[in-house]
Amino acid sequence: MKKRILVVDDEEGLRFLYKEELEDEGYSVELAASGEEALQKLEKDSIDLVVLDIKMPGMDGVEVLRLVKQKWKDLPVILCTAYPHYKHEFGSWASDAYIVKSSDLTELKDTIKDILGKR
């Protein structure tokens, strides 16, 4: 049974890239373009891991993380951001991993494998 990953990012290009790359890795990938959409998807589908962008219009990633962890406290969340500014921010400590975005997705893939492997 394929593990299901939900990718939350407001950038269409990135959602597409993550989907392609992660599907190549053998995951089934769901996409959400906003925090609100992500929460709806989580209610409906069973998801094994969330890849969450921090900087989004509307509800930002740290806020989404808080709501997700309240409701599904065992659901792993990987926070992603363009530059390592948020690392010190309190909210981001609650995530399972923190990744600086890069066009090379190796770190993300390794982290996902690592987290899902432990379960």
Next chain:
Amino acid sequence: MEYDILAKVTGFLYSPGSLGKNLSKVARLIVDSFPFDQCAIYLWDEEHRLFRLKALQGVQKGSVETYREKEGIPGLVKKQRAVVEVHTPSQDDVSWEGVEDRGLFGFRSAVVYPLREGHRWHGMVYLKSSKRLNLPARKRRILEFLIFQVSCVLKYNKMFRNLRKAYEELKKMQAQVLIAERLLPLGEMAATLAHEIKNPLISIGGFAGRLARKLPHDSPYMPYVKNILNEVERLDEIMKGIVSISKREEPKFYREDINSIVNESLDFFNEVCRIHDIKMIKRGDREPIYAMVDRAQLRVAFDNLISNAIQSMEKGGILKINTYKKDRWVVVEISDSGGGIEPGVEKNIFNPFFTTKEDGTGLGLAITNTIVKKHGGRIDLKNEIGVGATFSVRLPHHKP
């Protein structure tokens, strides 16, 4: 006659020319017009806390170059903040009322006038006579007025110097503000821009990466894809540089051993130096030298300077690193033997986007400079054309 003296002293004091020369003329006038054999005018050196001889007229005997704050009759004048008049029984006596002063040797009488204004000391006028002095009240008043004139001139002189100093500092600050003004909006705007650009850049790079993996290795299109990937990487480097220049990344200061950061950086470049036939020489204090720094940021600063030094010595050379404490500073010197920086280029090296390298971003030294400044330090360049360049990083020393 008396008006003459006053007219003359005013003329001397306010004439153009150096203060020393003008004071000499005044001293001459005093010796010529009053029953003194020697007139010495001293200026107060606030930094070293002593009186320094500035003008001397009349006989040379018993002249003293400097008086410390509490030394001799001048010391007494400084303490009492008033005129002191001295009469000794013979010319051989060098003390008066328990105060020793070798300047008294050869004289019977002396008067020392303070040159001051409230707590602010300008100096003093030391007048000596080989005969016992008996100055008529009227003459004394003229002398006092003359001394007052000298005091005023010294005050104006000091004010003028302070004004000039303030002006110079203001000019320097203005130059810094200009740089900061140029950097700040650049930093802020660029940081926002960098965030906006980063995501599309990841897309481009990510998909190009996918193409590179999906295309057959010998595909004629592979060089195109590789080109895209390289350019994306270059843009990414530039963006990272801009973001680190911007105000958002405030350093977090901890007490760190500067030597250990420098050594880390040197270790990192060890292999590169070996490849390029560069000899690495580390000198200076071996003990830890502490400063309050953001370790990661400072490492970037040292890396940039060392990397620049290495790049200037493509055909080999000597990389010298020296770390030491000086006054309240920790100094790290990074020297290369790469022939120095071309004249004309020197003044631009810290400007963002200024580069002489074909593949440089022009951000290395700008970032380094920003980092060091955020630490309350500064970078100095000693450029020896034909020999090499030495960058000195100064950071405020932190006492354990």
